[in-house]
Amino acid sequence: MPKTAAEIPRKSIYRLSIYQRCLERLGENGVETVSSGALAKAAGVKPAQLRKDLAHFGQFGTRGLGYNVEALNAVITEVLGTNSLQPVILVGVGNLGAALSRYAGFGKEGFVISAAFEADPVRCENADAGVPVLPAREMSDYIRRNGVKMAILAVPAAAAQPVANQLVEAGVQAILNFSPTLLNVPDNVIVNSVDLALELEHLSYFVR
Amino acid sequence: MPKTAAEIPRKSIYRLSIYQRCLERLGENGVETVSSGALAKAAGVKPAQLRKDLAHFGQFGTRGLGYNVEALNAVITEVLGTNSLQPVILVGVGNLGAALSRYAGFGKEGFVISAAFEADPVRCENADAGVPVLPAREMSDYIRRNGVKMAILAVPAAAAQPVANQLVEAGVQAILNFSPTLLNVPDNVIVNSVDLALELEHLSYFVR
């Protein structure tokens, strides 16, 4: 029974990306059909959970057989909206930002960082980034002209909130935030924060 | 009512790190006392949740007043085990790995990467890392000699599992994994995976 976007759990959406990556690999290996058991194992979840996740969007399997790899991949691509390639911008070309600009992993999942922005003029010149680095003052304009909806934020903590405000103001709807700060944004904007130091600290609890 | 480590939800532990960071800031600003409401707001959670999280470990507040910033910070530090500084190693000094080796955020939370390891001899020489880069074959030995319990894994996907095996074999108990792969490790080893491309892809679902 398909549901409207709002009621699908965020965790299911997250796992969809994982399933897709597994399907991609299966496809490359010429596998045409996969059971929920096999796919779930590859993704590191239980079979029932995989089926429940897919059930949010409809019925795609064949009983007794499993799922068609290519077809299921297409469905997930459609659901995630990764068929229409979104332009993504990067803000902050410091240590981490520069690395992200060259990170091949984004490309493999179909994302291309179209431009980077940096407030420090010296860094603008010297940044060894994989993309054009533009001065920060051109950012809002660029976002509007190119209809940019997604941004990666890799600026120092102190600058994160003001920059986020600018992004939102210019029309950005989703922010992947690497600054160790809580961002305040309107409800219609989604933030996904990756706090590297926190992830490390989290581990230390489990080490005796 | 204090509980044993096993039954405390991972999510609570995770939030403890966030609370601590907020307490740190409050302390720097000379604030001595904070209510669950104020601290929860700073951390981006509900007051009741903060209190429940703390309740796992004991009672630290004063009714009608709130929590002593310094004392609560000390309790959380004790719980997380961040008082005794753990040595952390980094494996893989490619694009992302090199950036992580210089990432100042780790230092702020009290972590120091003591050494990095890299299989490619050319990279070993040229890596512009903030720490000594040693050849991969010395890794197991280094781990054993220095009692390293935590590792950051930033190698290509194909190398992730074999390297993880080596780490576990040598005695590493916690791995922060940046490779887009599911790692199989024994139950006594904990893995925290940060999949950058997935985090970005996740956002795209919410962008119309």
Add this chain to the structure above:
DNA sequence: TTCTGTGAAAACCTTCACAGCT
């Protein structure tokens, strides 16, 4: 009064187990 600590309720998520299709 203020604000914590906590049972109870609600919301949410996962897993089971089996009916039903191929």
Add this chain to the structure above:
DNA sequence: AGCTGTGAAGGTTTTCACAGAA
């Protein structure tokens, strides 16, 4: 037989709401 789709059960986490301490 094999495997999906799903109601129902089970488990976990969050939120409420209030009793009780300062």
